[in-house]
Amino acid sequence: MTIQFNDETFRDDYTFFNSPVAIARFPFPFDKDDYMYSVNMEPHETGPEGTPFDVRFDVDEHYVSEMRDRAITLDEDPLRCQSLPHMELAGWDLLELIMVSKAADYPDLFTLNRDGDRWHWINKPLGIEQRFTFGDPTTLPYGPMEYITRQAQGDFAVLDQREDNLWMDAGMVTSQADWSLDFDIGMNFFEWHAPVPKAHEMGVFQRALKFLMHVNQDTPARRLNWTMTVNPRLDTSPENYHKWGPEKRTITPENVGQKQYLRVELQTFWRLPRSNALAFPIRCYLINLEDLTSVPKWGRRLHRVLRDLPDELADYKGFAVNRPVIVEYLSKFDDGAPTSAGIYPDETDVALNKVPARV
Amino acid sequence: MTRVTFSPSILSRPVYAPLESHGAGPTIMLCDAEGAAAILDLAERDPAVMDYAHVIYIPSGSDYTVRMRALEARQYHEAPSYDAITARYRKALADATMGTRLYLAGTEGLIGKAAAEALAAGLPAQAIQAEHRGSIARRMQCVHCKGVTEDVTTDPFTCSHCGLTLFVRDHFSRRLGAFQGVCVDAETPGEVPERQEILP
Known part of the structure; x- marks a missing residue:
């Protein structure tokens, strides 16, 4: 497997783009024509081949540029990466999980040699080679969680499990859908989800917490979440809301196809062996409406989902102000035809768009 | 009138109850x-x-x-x-x-x-x-500059550190001991809603 890494930006001039391969493998989050919160958890088993679900930690064409964007955000605001003192062991657990997984899933890109606690890590795409002693933070340039998550796409929350609850006690958060690690660190599962409308009353969080506390080392789990973002911006943080907020009001019927993105989070859940903490990677995928509607099934379905979404959810997800323009645009791609079950494009969709059937 | 009944809110917002004695102890x-x-x-x-x-x-x-x-x-x-x-x-x-x-x-x-x-x-x-008991003034952290403004009684209010106009959220951090304040005119700079006294 060879990946051609894009040279692109997620801020200022926004040169981010998806290749035809990236479009075809996009993790479209809707398996039917409507959406409401649910405990949509499933085992994180591998497959189908070529999709982001095929490996433990997906590496794609955005890897190198995303890591560059993370470094910029961390330089501007180091509080995006924090770990409460009792979470260092969990940081080592996470480092091991990611290194072992990447080296096994992408042997041409990553190498891990281990001789007892003396480890040798090579990250070819980022040009990193590091010898260090596992468990000794003085042998790494950063703490273990920060070190490895500067080399892994997506945000990472690391949750301590105690008192029948999960606690957001460490994290690396630079590509978030508008929540603040600095504010939420130390909160339990119900506290950090407190602002989400409707789901508490539906019992979603009580059930999700029960499920997550029983995730074992050999049963990682995953779910998809989504929102809408104007421009391909990873750092939609509350910290910088006054900087990116004005961009939300630049959507017009003429530019909506290019500037309005569907933002999908592939959330996975991993029990860590030494600390018994739960690693919670939140991987962000972006696709604009123009690219998304090149898959006819997705265009039809997204139109129906957004058109029929309850107002409270559109408000909470922060796109209520642009919904009329988005729905009007998408309506042109909805001929009323029935859609097939599941998230994947139809065979005919793929053929129509001349994207590789197997990506 | 020193006792206040707060309106029901989100789960991170603290709730208070009358102090209950655990008897003679440290x-x-x-x-x-x-x-x-x-x-x-x-x-x-x-x-x-x-x-x-x-x-x-x-x-x-x-x-x-x-x-x-x-x-x-x-x-x-x-x-x-x-x-x-x-x-x-x-x-x-x-x-x-x-x-x-x-x-x-x-x-x-x-x-x-x-x-x-x-x-x-x-x-x-x-x-x-x-x-x-007493005043319902809030202690607010500005999510942007991280400064804490004490005794906030209006919504929106002005961050005493960076000067942004912030709206008062009910989201509360026990670690910081503060509610979250977020820029109210982030999307439309200058369009600030009228200040109102905060309600319990």
């Missing part, structure tokens, strides 16, 4: 303003709660000093401000023995700050009780 009591009345009520319900109590009272214009002194707590201290007693309070927390209970009473700002300090010192959350 106790730190910290109150400001009308919060003194909550301590007086507690002592009336169970005078034994004062036997091992270290009471710190910040009057902030209230006048319960005579009655507070008359409680004859094991240790009693009056202070002009929270800042003035921070070192003393920290020492009391650091010296606290296993099983020490913390009773907080008064404004949300005092309760938020003092509870955060106690949690940071290692006191378990279950050992902390808080009863709100």
